[in-house]
Amino acid sequence: MADEQKKEEGAGAPAAPAGGHANPAAPAAPAMEPWDSEVVQSLRKSFPGVDLEAFSFRGQNLIIVPRESILPVAHFFKSELKFDFLSDLTAADYPQKEKRFEVVYQLYSFKRNERVRLKVPVGETESLESVVPVWITADWMEREVYDMFGIHFDHHPNLKRILLPDEWQGFPLRKDYGILQQDVKWVQENLHIQSGQ
Amino acid sequence: MIETSPTSTFLDANELVINMGPQHPSTHGVLRVILKLDGEKILGTECVIGYLHRGVEKIAENRTYMQFAPYVDRMDYVAAVSNGLGYCEAVEKLMAIEVPPRAKYVRTVLTELNRITSHLLWLGTHALDIGAITPLFYCFREREEILKIFENYCGARLTTHAFRIGGLQYETYNGFEEQVRAVCDTFPGRLDEYEMLLTNNRIWLERTKSVGILKADEAIDFGVTGPVLRASGVKWDIRKAMPYAAYEEMDFDIPTGENGDTYDRYLVRMEEMRQSLRIARQGVDRLPAGPIIGKVPKVIKPPVGEVYHSIEAPKGELGYYIVSDGSTQPYRVRVRPPSFVNLQALDRMVRGLLIADVVAVIGTIDIVLGEVDR
Numbered sequence: 315m316a317d318e319q320k321k322e323e324g325a326g327a328p329a330a331p332a333g334g335h336a337n338p339a340a341p342a343a344p345a346m347e348p349w350d351s352e353v354v355q356s357l358r359k360s361f362p363g364v365d366l367e368a369f370s371f372r373g374q375n376l377i378i379v380p381r382e383s384i385l386p387v388a389h390f391f392k393s394e395l396k397f398d399f400l401s402d403l404t405a406a407d408y409p410q411k412e413k414r415f416e417v418v419y420q421l422y423s424f425k426r427n428e429r430v431r432l433k434v435p436v437g438e439t440e441s442l443e444s445v446v447p448v449w450i451t452a453d454w455m456e457r458e459v460y461d462m463f464g465i466h467f468d469h470h471p472n473l474k475r476i477l478l479p480d481e482w483q484g485f486p487l488r489k490d491y492g493i494l495q496q497d498v499k500w501v502q503e504n505l506h507i508q509s510g511q
Numbered sequence: 512m513i514e515t516s517p518t519s520t521f522l523d524a525n526e527l528v529i530n531m532g533p534q535h536p537s538t539h540g541v542l543r544v545i546l547k548l549d550g551e552k553i554l555g556t557e558c559v560i561g562y563l564h565r566g567v568e569k570i571a572e573n574r575t576y577m578q579f580a581p582y583v584d585r586m587d588y589v590a591a592v593s594n595g596l597g598y599c600e601a602v603e604k605l606m607a608i609e610v611p612p613r614a615k616y617v618r619t620v621l622t623e624l625n626r627i628t629s630h631l632l633w634l635g636t637h638a639l640d641i642g643a644i645t646p647l648f649y650c651f652r653e654r655e656e657i658l659k660i661f662e663n664y665c666g667a668r669l670t671t672h673a674f675r676i677g678g679l680q681y682e683t684y685n686g687f688e689e690q691v692r693a694v695c696d697t698f699p700g701r702l703d704e705y706e707m708l709l710t711n712n713r714i715w716l717e718r719t720k721s722v723g724i725l726k727a728d729e730a731i732d733f734g735v736t737g738p739v740l741r742a743s744g745v746k747w748d749i750r751k752a753m754p755y756a757a758y759e760e761m762d763f764d765i766p767t768g769e770n771g772d773t774y775d776r777y778l779v780r781m782e783e784m785r786q787s788l789r790i791a792r793q794g795v796d797r798l799p800a801g802p803i804i805g806k807v808p809k810v811i812k813p814p815v816g817e818v819y820h821s822i823e824a825p826k827g828e829l830g831y832y833i834v835s836d837g838s839t840q841p842y843r844v845r846v847r848p849p850s851f852v853n854l855q856a857l858d859r860m861v862r863g864l865l866i867a868d869v870v871a872v873i874g875t876i877d878i879v880l881g882e883v884d885r
Contacts, residue, residue: 371818372604401734401847407843418832450855451732451735453855454851477560477884493569
């Protein structure tokens with residue numbers, strides 16, 4: 315049902331106006347370019363055995379970090395490279411990939427006035443270290459990622475749902491969770507209605 | 512010898528847990544805070560949020576890029592213009608669309624006016640929470656003048672949907688510049704009136720000085736942004752650090768505080784309103800002529816890729832992380848809401864204070880629950 319609806323919208327909503335306006339060719343997709351800088355070099359130097367890939371897209375830099383190294387890498391970014399501010403921590407779901415989730419960290423350095431994005435691929439059954447010891451602000455953000463994606467953060471001080479009710483079943487921002495889907499049992503028991511729709 | 516005080520009764524309970532909200536006028540919406548108290552002193556708090564959760568990020572994945580734009584207005588609904596600006600600019604960055612200068616200027620002017628309306632609502636309700644009723648009426652009087660500009664411009668007062676991806680849909684109306692200038696002329700005097708009511712008011716000082724202190728390093732650790740961060744003495748404003756829209760060409764100052772207490776946050780926001788007026792006046796004075804929308808394809812279909820774009824919303828850093836899979840619908844939209852992150856510092860700010868101070872601190876963080884819960 316949800317999928318059907320999505321297809322409909324995808325096909326119907328952006329339809330060109332009558333008269334057959336040709337959709338101009340999309341701008342040549344700029345591929346992710348490899349990124350090299352002093353940040354990447356010092357990172358590679360300090361973590362010789364770790365497989366780090368660095369890319370740049372639209373002038374924004376990102377580094378893909380393996381799951382096992384996220385905590386030491388986060389420490390290194392904060393203390394050595396002076397990326398002392400965690401702007402955002404979130405995740406995205408790619409069910410077709412071997413490692414289904416990507417946890418995304420947006421770092422900022424006041425000293426350098428520069429942003430860097432860290433991405434950590436995480437499998438469905440895997441968990442990763444919490445970065446709360448590095449940036450306190452990660453507390454609620456990791457809780458939200460857990461709430462929405464069901465990704466488990468080890469050694470988080472208080473890992474429980476934050477936006478949804480504690481007893482809610484399912485993780486809404488996963489791609490296999492439909493737009494109309496909900497925890498019907500919870501809705502019936504707590505709101506005393508048949509459906510929230 | 513007679514024992515006068517019983518060794519243990521139920522009255523001995525030193526720690527008391529009480530619940531505040533979600534239906535409580537001073538939590539500014541549906542925030543619930545569980546307080547652990549010793550007498551009236553706060554030992555710790557826990558925020559329970561999500562009462563207003565609508566799943567905006569999930570909705571985004573099921574809408575086209577254009578269809579999602581009105582939804583962002585409903586997050587921080589007192590600063591809808593800023594939300595729209597952030598979203599439009601993020602999509603523009605993803606697609607590498609160049610926005611014409613006139614659109615940038617109009618966007619800047621409207622966003623700054625929106626900052627004033629947001630701060631006015633904060634000031635009115637914050638003062639009301641602390642017991643000063645008068646400023647609320649004055650704040651709404653001035654806010655009305657600015658909302659009229661929004662209404663004349665795009666027909667809506669609150670959830671404006673003022674901007675479009677690539678620029679603007681509407682040209683400014685006849686008399687736009689004059690109306691903005693009129694606000695710029697009258698408003699500084701009104702701000703002085705508010706300050707006369709509050710800045711040196713003994714009760715106001717007692718209730719705000721040294722209340723809810725957040726030091727600079729703590730503020731950075733907690734990830735707070737906006738006036739809360741600046742009042743702690745960190746001079747960081749995205750409008751200066753990573754300019755967007757037309758801010759690079761504007762002349763304005765970033766006010767900062769020293770002590771990071773509720774009073775400093777009050778002073779920072781008051782000064783920010785004055786700076787916003789400066790920007791708005793420069794914007795209409797130098798408003799360039801030209802087209803109002805850039806080269807935008809009829810169907811918004813960004814290439815495969817991802818961007819994170821953030822702007823300085825009235826409450827702090829408002830970021831959009833958008834992942835495109837090359838289709839007409841976003842693959843993932845993450846909103847980094849300033850209120851959500853700033854609210855996290857509440858616990859640190861109220862420990863050791865009294866219950867009445869919690870009300871003051873919630874007010875001073877300036878949260879909008881629509882944005883916290885999304």
